[in-house]
Amino acid sequence: MIDELDQAFDGAGEDPGRWRHRKRKGGGRGRTLLTMTLVIVLLGVLGGGAYFGISKVKGFFSAEDYPGPGTGSVVVEVKSGDSATAIANTLYGLGVVKSAAAFVDAAKENPKSKDIQVGSYLLRKEMKAADALVMLLDLKNKNVNKVTIPEGLISLQIFDKLSEATKIPAAEFKKAAKSPQKLGVPAMWFKRRDGKKVDPANIEGFLYPATYEFPKDATATDILKIIIEHFNNEMTKLDFANKASKFNISPYEALVAGSIAQVEALLPQDMGPVARVLYNRAYLGTFPCGCLQLDSTVNYWLRISGKDAKASEKLLASELHDPKNPYNYDVKGMAIGPISNPGEIALKGAIEAPKNDYFFFVTIDKKGTMAYGKTNDDHKANIRKACKNGIPLCGN
Template identity: 90%
Template sequence: MIDELDNAFEGAGEDPGRWRHRKRKGGGRGRTLLTLTLVIVLLGALGGGAYFGISKVKGFFSAEDYPGPGTGSVVVEVKSGDSATAIANTLYTLGVVKSAAAFVDAAKENPKSKDIQVGSYLLRKEMKAADALTALLDLKNKNVTKVTIPEGLISLQIFDKLSQATKIPVAEFKKVSKDPQKLGVPALWFKRQDGKKVDKTNIEGFLYPATYEFPKDADATKILQTMVAHFNAEMKELDFANQATSKLHISPYEALVAGSIAQVEALLPEDMGPVARVLYNRAYLGTFPCGCLQLDSTVNYWLRISGKDAKASEKLLASELHDPKNPYSYDVKGMAVGPISNPGEVALKGAITAPKSQNFFFVTIDKKGTMAYGKTNDDHEKNKQIACKNGIPICG
């Protein structure tokens, strides 16, 4: 975290080394004059009615220290790029240490000081500088709420997890999520090339799965903005939008939808791409009967967001599979109207690197998650028989 420590602490908040650069060959006269000028300015401010306590001045230029252990509590924010001087200034201003110089001295003496991480920490006031440094190195003192969001959850499940961890009501997350663009989702994600409209109030697919550390005072907006920012960074890293348009000739949103389905359908990483290709073949080639996806996973997604429980494939009713009111039903032509989960890196990468094939079918054939593929319905039926023999409950 700390790139380099100051050799001398004089001039808090200035560029490290600035004082040394002002020395003159005749001795330390240049430095003395500059320091004297600063003190005169500060004293002049006192004379003009502005208050700047003498203890504050001493805190910047001397290495006075509290004996510790400290009292009360205070939240300290360490920002990206903070030097020892910057952190020292923050601690001194908040009353954690008696002098900024004392913290810089402690940092010089502790080689681990460079390992301080960005984040919010809960410390005490009036701490011994060395103890304050130790506290910043202990991640247990981070003033954050840690939440792990697994791949493949839908937004409602994510809101539940976030609410349990932060105590923010689920209703607040739902409300905030209704404006994805305000949360940072770029406008390019709300366009399709297949003629279907994109629901601009739908956050599904944009809440990137990862382990997060949210400041304890973060509200629902800040939390979802953080997750969307992670999504944007991942998409940039994968060059997702460009790959979708230049190689697959579909909109980034349609590729995201495919990735969200592959995340749910494929159990093994190596199947994410091949499953996505089956989806593309069904939706876009024009040679698959009805041009529909015909997936239980999309039907189950509709059940979940409608307040119902998802069902095992063998328990789904024909009326549920072909429900005309369900925009995710078996009978809807083309790529699904929207994402059905929030996919992770492997599924997203699979969606834009889907290996070419003529397959229209896939099925899990064993309890390890092995997937088998077929070009024809006969191929698919044979694979289903293999699955049944291996104890996969798909035979009625």
């Protein structure tokens, strides 16, 4: 983190006597007189504030230190590229340390000082410089709420996790999420090539799974903007939109496929093949109904409707084919929206789906092994393997 420890204190490491008596070539005495004159003029201008001015300048160049332990609290921001000198000046300006030089000296003496991370920290005023350094090295003092969003959660689950960490009501996240474009989701994500409309108020799929650090004073809107910004950056790294177009689908349709693969495939190596099966069913025109026929999409609808998801063998026919459910078994084409918030592997699988001629997939053991089939008979045979391995699918 820290690249240079004493950049602003040239000469601080030299012998004071040699430095003080160093001779200069040409005009040394004239420059000294000029400097003295400027100081006298400055003091005359400052008048009653002269003492404060002198003490402030002194604080930058002398290593005066507070005894500690300090009082109150103050937020300190460490920025990317900050040296020990830059951090020292920030601390001094906020009244955390008595002199910037004292912090630089403390940083020189502590080899761990280079490990200070970028971020916002809660420190105290009038601290001993060495103690301030120790607090900056302790991540517990970061002025942030840390939240980890796992892959595959739906937005309602994510709002609950954010609420738990920030103490902001989940309802506020839900309200802020109703305008994804205002949060930073580009307009191009709300278009499809298959003719289906995209709900512009649906944030599902855009809440990228990662570990985040949010400022403690951030609002629900601020937090969702940070998550969306991360989503945008990751999509750029993946070149997601361009790679999706190679399948003749929109980025949104690929996002939907990635969200389903995230839920259906238990092993990383199956994310891509599962996505290809979805494309085969939805777009080839050779699958009998042209629909997905997935329990996961039905369960998604149950969850966002305030009901509990069910194991596959417990889903009723009335639930699978519910005409009021836009994610039901019989809806033709790709699902109308994401059913989870997928991570990098699932998203890569959606845009790098290896070509296959399968229409079926099923998990056949407790390790998560996936088996694929071209015909319904193949699928039934794979289900029998699953049942033999203790996977309860034989009722379907």
